[in-house]
Amino acid sequence: MDAADEFGIAASAAALHTLKDLAKKPDDEADRAQLANTYTDRLVPERSPGNALYIELRKAPYQICPLCGHRDISTLDHQLPKGKYPLLSVVPINLVPACGICNWLKGEHVPETAGDQTLHPYYDDLSDQQWLFARLKWTENRPPEVTYFIRSPEGAGDVLAVRVFCHFQMLRLAELYGPNAVREMSNIRGILRAMNAAGRHKYLLLAEHSILTDKRAGGHNHWKRALFQALAGDSWYLESGFDQF
Numbered sequence: 001m002d003a004a005d006e007f008g009i010a011a012s013a014a015a016l017h018t019l020k021d022l023a024k025k026p027d028d029e030a031d032r033a034q035l036a037n038t039y040t041d042r043l044v045p046e047r048s049p050g051n052a053l054y055i056e057l058r059k060a061p062y063q064i065c066p067l068c069g070h071r072d073i074s075t076l077d078h079q080l081p082k083g084k085y086p087l088l089s090v091v092p093i094n095l096v097p098a099c100g101i102c103n104w105l106k107g108e109h110v111p112e113t114a115g116d117q118t119l120h121p122y123y124d125d126l127s128d129q130q131w132l133f134a135r136l137k138w139t140e141n142r143p144p145e146v147t148y149f150i151r152s153p154e155g156a157g158d159v160l161a162v163r164v165f166c167h168f169q170m171l172r173l174a175e176l177y178g179p180n181a182v183r184e185m186s187n188i189r190g191i192l193r194a195m196n197a198a199g200r201h202k203y204l205l206l207a208e209h210s211i212l213t214d215k216r217a218g219g220h221n222h223w224k225r226a227l228f229q230a231l232a233g234d235s236w237y238l239e240s241g242f243d244q245f
């Protein structure tokens with residue numbers, strides 16, 4: 001069995017942490033360095049032999065990073081880092097189109113346990129289950145804020161639930177989504193002003209629904225879906241709070 005097969009089987013079983021032996025191969029340092037550089041030297045540079053494949057792999061629908069669901073794709077992320085797993089440096093199923101920041105945040109992380117892995121877009125499809133939620137926090141004398149949190153996806157096993165948490169933490173999604181949410185609320189303030197509370201409620205439900213039912217718009221776990229859902233359920237926001245953003 002080659003490294004790609006080993007990776008595929010482990011990824012399907014959420015068991016990338018069991019591939020520690022693969023990290024030891026090849027044992028010759030020069031070979032390791034050469035393999036690790038294959039990606040950098042022969043895939044990424046514009047005139048390199050593998051550049052057409054690199055471009056093809058980076059293509060994803062609408063060019064949005066599948067890891068954060070927000071920033072533009074600008075690179076390929078190694079699900080298991082090439083520096084630690086030279087044999088996987090150019091294995092396509094180990095290469096995920098991603099934004100530069102998600103790529104940087106994952107860094108050289110090597111999973112220690114089954115739960116200690118970010119979600120792999122080719123293997124962990126949770127696109128029809130909501131796990132991302134938002135909550136509006138408002139108290140006297142403090143600017144209101146939006147906090148994001150996760151709940152275990154329904155029916156997901158323990159390992160997947162822990163991995164969703166790992167994904168959320170490692171990619172610092174709460175830090176990304178919170179400020180975006182406040183900007184979005186500022187964007188829709190003018191629209192909401194033209195409506196009464198019932199109209200605002202209806203508008204927000206519609207906005208949530210349009211994202212939820214359209215994978216291209218983000219689907220179940222897009223930060224805007226969670227935001228509109230939270231706002232539609234917040235009577236303070238619907239009555240008067242919307243005007244404070």
Ligand SMILES: [Zn+2]
Pocket residue numbers: 065066067068069070071098099100101102103
């Ligand atoms: Zn990203």
